[in-house]
């Protein structure tokens with residue numbers, strides 16, 4: 549069978565894979581964890597302080613017949629990301645699918661942004677994804693299979709409404725994606741980033757703040773399930789790597 553034929557017949561689902569989803573106690577992460585579990589992955593549902601929310605995500609996965617465990621830790625510390633991976637691997641085995649989704653988005657202007665808030669945002673939104681990738685990708689590469697997805701934001705392209713610290717942290721993920729994807733593509737590890745615009749029913753945008761819809765060509769905010777749907781198809785597909793893919797109702801022409 550030629551390699552093209554093999555690629556066509558390979559089972560691309562995440563069935564039996566071990567996935568770590570950070571920020572799974574939040575709005576988008578909840579939808580991501582459930583989508584991965586429905587595709588057959590065993591999911592480590594990670595939280596920062598929202599243990600109860602993470603437990604209820606894991607319970608709903610288990611109620612649907614899936615496999616999930618809860619893992620927790622503060623990703624703003626330098627050793628937090630490595631400890632989180634260790635906890636996930638102790639409970640489920642080697643992480644094969646990393647969805648680095650946890651993020652901080654406190655709104656600030658250039659004038660009122662403190663150096664402490666800048667550093668904290670960069671630690672959670674950029675350093676932690678780097679450390680998670682550094683801890684997991686070499687093992688994925690050795691085993692010949694891995695999926696990494698970083699949660700970016702349209703803010704990385706257009707600035708956005710949160711502030712310069714947030715936009716800069718998300719833009720950094722794009723450089724990380726390109727650096728890692730090209731290095732590890734030949735060993736079966738894909739690395740991509742997803743850049744949503746305004747997603748409703750999340751901790752960052754609670755409820756459906758309709759006043760923001762006017763900025764969006766589609767005239768509505770996105771839903772966590774729509775982000776999860778696209779994330780899953782990127783994670784399943786072995787031929788998509790080194791991409792930053794937008795899901796933004798048409799705000800930013802790609």
Ligand SMILES: NC(=O)c1ccc[n+]([C@@H]2O[C@H](COP(=O)([O-])OP(=O)(O)OC[C@H]3O[C@@H](n4cnc5c(N)ncnc54)[C@H](OP(=O)(O)O)[C@@H]3O)[C@@H](O)[C@H]2O)c1
Nearest residue numbers: 571574575576595596597598623650651746747750751752
């Ligand atoms: N909502 C949007 O409009 C939007 C748009 C573009 C991109 N995004 C990105 O999407 C991702 C998910 O955000 P969301 O919209 O779902 O908001 P969310 O509901 O507020 O979720 C944020 C998640 O990040 C986790 N987190 C924050 N700080 C952490 C820390 N120090 N250690 C560990 N975990 C931490 C939170 O965990 P705990 O609550 O358990 O601490 C929570 O699960 C973020 O990266 C965000 O930047 C969101």
